[in-house]
Amino acid sequence: MELEAAIRTRRSAHRLIEPAPSDEEFIDLLGWAATAPDHGHLRPWRWILVRGDSRAALGEAFASGATDTEAVRREGRKPLRAPLLATLVLVPQRNHRVPDWEQLAASSAMVNSLMLLLHGRGFGSMWRTGSAVDSADTRSLLGLAPHERLIGWLYIGSPDPTRRTVPRSPVPVDHRVSLFTAPPDPAPPEHPRAEMIRSCP
Numbered sequence: 001m002e003l004e005a006a007i008r009t010r011r012s013a014h015r016l017i018e019p020a021p022s023d024e025e026f027i028d029l030l031g032w033a034a035t036a037p038d039h040g041h042l043r044p045w046r047w048i049l050v051r052g053d054s055r056a057a058l059g060e061a062f063a064s065g066a067t068d069t070e071a072v073r074r075e076g077r078k079p080l081r082a083p084l085l086a087t088l089v090l091v092p093q094r095n096h097r098v099p100d101w102e103q104l105a106a107s108s109a110m111v112n113s114l115m116l117l118l119h120g121r122g123f124g125s126m127w128r129t130g131s132a133v134d135s136a137d138t139r140s141l142l143g144l145a146p147h148e149r150l151i152g153w154l155y156i157g158s159p160d161p162t163r164r165t166v167p168r169s170p171v172p173v174d175h176r177v178s179l180f181t182a183p184p185d186p187a188p189p190e191h192p193r194a195e196m197i198r199s200c201p
């Protein structure tokens with residue numbers, strides 16, 4: 001699929017069905033997704049794939065903080081919304097040039113590329129977080145080290161053909177883009193620092 005078409009047509013899918021990419025296909029796509037901008041090429045992340053019956057164990061960990069039966073049932077079923085749950089773990093690297101926030105930004109860029117690559121192959125995905133990212137039970141089940149941070153799950157599978165996807169429209173962004181023009185020297189006090197490029201409707 002051509003890149004612009006992929007961006008225009010990708011939608012997060014709330015429920016996904018089989019098939020999901022195999023471990024091999026996931027790793028192949030990830031190798032390309034990992035070429036996303038990454039200061040220092042630190043790749044400060046790792047993935048833990050959860051499939052099949054192991055999703056139920058993850059559901060139990062999700063439900064461990066729930067206080068009533070209905071919440072336990074609801075949380076426990078969450079990982080069953082897709083055949084593959086790819087757990088994203090931020091692994092901050094000590095680096096004097098690259099602060100943690102840049103490492104999170106690089107990880108997010110990688111995820112976006114991965115979602116587009118998955119979409120290009122006909123798979124659907126959705127990035128989800130929730131309170132489970134900070135749950136001690138979930139962290140312990142997945143074997144996270146103390147310095148590692150869970151930053152969510154990419155729910156992955158195939159789009160359910162019975163579900164309609166709402167087509168995308170571009171986001172109105174005119175009010176978010178301005179152009180800076182350097183002030184003359186000396187600058188008059190009223191010189192605007194930046195002016196909108198398009199007038200907002």
Ligand SMILES: Cc1cc2nc3c(=O)[nH]c(=O)nc-3n(C[C@H](O)[C@H](O)[C@H](O)COP(=O)(O)O)c2cc1C
Nearest residue numbers: 010011012013108125126127128129130131151152
């Ligand atoms: C870091 C991150 C965490 C998210 N966590 C959730 C979540 O827990 N539950 C949810 O419904 N959407 C969550 N979202 C939003 C969805 O992934 C998705 O972007 C949103 O439903 C909009 O759909 P779209 O991607 O088709 O525009 C999260 C997005 C990001 C970037």
